[in-house]
Amino acid sequence: MATPTPTGPATAAHPSRLPWAFLAAGLALMLGGIWLGETARILDKATQVCLQCIGIG
Amino acid sequence: MNLRLLVQLVASVVTNANLKGFFTGKIYDGVLKRGCVPTLNCYSCPGALFSCPVGAAQVTLTSGGTAEPAGPVPTLRERLWNVLSGTPWFILGFMTVVGALAGRATCGWLCPFGLLQDLLHRLPTPKWRPPKAMRLLKYLCLVVLVVLMPLFWVDSFGYSEPAYCKYLCPAGTLQGGILLPLLNPDLRGVLGKLFAWKMTVLLLFLAAMVFVARPFCSWACPIGAFLAPFNRASLLRLQVEADRCVKCGACRKVCVAGLDPVTELDSGDCVRCLECARVCPLHLIHAEAPFLPAPTRTRPDGAQPGGAQPGGAQPATVSDTSAPTADSH
Incomplete structure (x- = not known):
C-alpha cells in the first residue's frame, strides 16, 4: 500500500468564522452605502453613457 | 454542453438583456442600474441592465462627497461627511459579500468577459504559461487605476477621471466603445x-x-484582484485529497486559470470553475459550502471526502499555495 503524502494543512485549519464575519461586514457596508445615497448616485451616473469609459473623448 | 458553459451563457444574456438597446443605440436607464453585477460588465453597453462595480466605484470616488459647503472653507463636519459619502461603501460591501460567499466563483461562472476568454482559449493553438509574477499586475491596476488616480489625479478644474475605465478596460471598449459608435x-x-x-x-x-x-x-x-484574497476565506471551499492523487495532470490541463490545482487550489487566481473536479478520474477534488449538498462519495477506506477518517485522523488536503509537490506533472 502506498504511503499517504500529506502536502498541505488539514481541513480543520479552515477559518470557518471568517467568511461569516466578512458576510456580516459586507452587508453592513451595503446598508451604509444605501443610507448615504450611493445607489442613487450610481443610478444617476450609470444611466448616462460614459464616453471616456468607452474610449471616446 | 457542460453546466458551467450553460451558466456562463445564461448569465451573460441576463446581464445584457436590454435587447432594445442593441437596435436603438441607447443604454438602459431603469432602476436596476442602482445595483451591480459581481462581474466586469460595462454599464455603457447598450444591453447592460446593471452597473459594473468597477465603473460604479470609480464614479463614486471621482464625484467626491455630497456636502455643499455653507461657507468658503468647508467645516470639519462637512469634510468628514464628504469622506463618508465619497467612499463606495455599497460597492465595497457588495463585493465583500460576494467574496465571502464564493471567492472568485463569479469570475468562473458568471462573468461575460471570462466566457469570452474561455471560448477564445479553446482555439487549437500552442499555449503559453506566463511567469506567475505577472499575476501581481492586477493588484496594481486595482490600487493605482481604480482607487488612487480617481482620488488624486485631479485636473486644474478639480475634476478627476475613472482612469481604469478610460485607459485600460477592454470590456468597455468591446461592449460600449464599438457598439455605440456603430449605432450612433x-x-x-x-x-x-x-x-x-x-x-x-x-x-x-x-x-x-x-x-x-x-x-x-x-x-x-x-x-x-479584490476577490482573490477571499478564495482563502470564503464559505465555498475546495479540497483535494492529495494523498490519493496519481499525478495524472488532467486537472492541470483543463484549469482555465493556468494553475496546478493539486498545489494551488486556494490560489487567489483560481476562478472556482470546478473543471478540475469534473475531470479528476478519481474524484479527489471537492467543493464544499454550507449552501451546497454535502459530498456523498465514500473513500475506499470508509472515510468521507474532506471529513475525519475512521481512525480519527484528518485527511491530507491542500488548501494553500505553499504546499510543495512530489513532482511537477
Missing part, C-alpha cells in the same frame, strides 16, 4: 487617439486570450 453616427465623428489606444489594448488582450489562460483575469481585472 454622431459618435463616430469624435473618435480619436483615446479610441485608437483602447482598441489596441482590446486587440492585444483578445490575441493573448488565444494563447494564455484568462490573461485579463490574471493580469488586469480589479474585480479579480
